[in-house]
Amino acid sequence: MMTITARYLIAPLLVLSGLAVAASGAGNLGSLRGQMALDQDPAPARIEDPLKDQGIQDRxxxxxxxxxxxxxRDYEVDLKVNQCLSCHGWKNATERNAPRVSPTHYENRDGLTLSDISPRRYFCQQCHVPQTGAGLLVENTFMPVESLR
Ligand code: HEC
Ligand code: HEC
Known part of the structure; x- marks a missing residue:
């Protein structure tokens, strides 16, 4: 059992050390924005050594x-423009000689097929990524599923 004096001593110490952690943490929080104000945009990080024109990759x-x-690089995707769709949307794909997005890209979350790209598939690079010549960030033993090896 803790004595009464010890309890009175420890409680304020805990409060003080908590304040110290909060104060020292605020200055050096690591984020991609750094210390930049919210109404300013940092220069986007450049992807090193992007690989180009590798041809369709195995899944x-x-x-x-x-x-x-x-x-x-520089393909714009925002509220007004989606340059990916200018090649991959159903309207232009044949003419641009690009693979069309599959019908799943027109389905909303209730499984209904829309006549235009589904909002949940609008930001292509949430799911699709380009490749770079960078080394592995993390060693791993990932293997394709048996049927695709
Ligand atoms: C100027 C036309 C053009 C634009 C713009 C474009 N692509 Fe492509 N994309 C292509 C072509 C052509 C291919 C097929 C490449 C091949 O056959 O070697 C392709 C291939 C792909 C593939 C591979 C499909 C598969 O079945 O493996 C994906 C994924 C893709 N593009 C996503 C995107 C995304 C995301 C964007 C926007 C950031 C984009 N593309 C912008 C023309 C384009
Ligand atoms: C939520 C994730 C997600 C988003 C966002 C998304 N895709 Fe896909 N995409 C997939 C998946 C998963 C597949 C493979 C299975 C399928 O077709 O649904 C695919 C397949 C494709 C293919 C190959 C189609 C085929 O028939 O082989 C192309 C091309 C493509 N996507 C382009 C795009 C473009 C362009 C955008 C943006 C307008 C986009 N995707 C947005 C997940 C996504």
């Missing part, structure tokens, strides 16, 4: 979003 599991086999 390694069945519902894998295919890898992007070309550079994507």
């Amino acid at each position: 390694v599991y069945i519902h894998q979003p295919p890898l992007i086999p070309h550079q994507v």
